[in-house]
Amino acid sequence: MIPAPRDYSFIAPLYDHVFNIPLSEGHREIGSLIKTLSKKPGMKILEVGVGSGLTLNHVPNNQAFTGVDSNERMLSFASAKASKLKRKKITLMKMDAHKLEFKASSFDLVLAPSVITALKSPEKGMQEMVRVTKKGGHIAVIANLRVKNSFRSGMVRLVDPITRKFLGYRTDMDIETFAAFKGLKLVERKQINSVMGMHLSWFLLFKKM
Secondary structure, X not given: OOOOHHHHHHHHHHHHHHHOOOOHHHHHHHHHHHHHHOOOOOOEEEEEOOOXXXXXXXXXXXXXXXXXXOOHHHHHHHHHHHHOOOOOEEEEEEOOOOOOOOOOOOEEEEEEEOOXXXXXXXXXXXXXXXXXXXXXXXXXXXXXXXXXXXXHHHHHHHOHHHHHHHHOOOOOOEHHHHHHOOOEEEEEEEEEEEEOOEEEEEEEEEEEO
C-alpha cells in the first residue's frame, strides 16, 4: 500500500534535510524549464504535490503559480517559504491529486516532481494533470522509473515492497506507462538526480497536442 497523505506528516520537519540534496538536480531542471517557457507574462503554472515547497525559489515573479498537496503539515512548510517570497504570485491549496478541483485546460505548465510514483493511482493522477493542462501546454514529470528487461530493473523491483512501505513510492512503473495517455507527446527525457554515480530519477517533458 502507498502511504496515506497523513503519513507524510511525520517526515515533514525532516523532508528538506533528507531530500533537498538528492532531488536538487531535478529542482534545477524544473527551474530551467520554467525560465525557458515563461518568457511572456501571464503563464499559469500548477505544481501537483508541492510538498514542503522545494521548487518555490524557481517561481518567476511575473507568473501565477499554484501548488497543491494533500498533506496539511507539508503545506505549512511550503507556506512558510512562500511568505518569504512576497513578490511572487504563489497560491497554495490542500487538494487530492486524484481529483484536481480546477476546470479543464486551466494551466500552461503542470509540474509533478517526485509525486507520480507516490500516488495510490498514478494513472488517475496523470489523467487529471492532462485534463487541467491547456492544449499546447506542457507537463513535466520527475519520477523513479525502471527500464524494462535490465538487471537494475529486476533488482529495483525486488525492493518495491520496502520502498512502498517505508518511503512511500513505488518502483514498478516505466516510461511506457505514459504511452497510454493519448494526446501527449514526449518531447524530452533524461536521467537526473545522480547519487554516487547512479541516477535515481527520470525527467520527462510532455506537450499536450
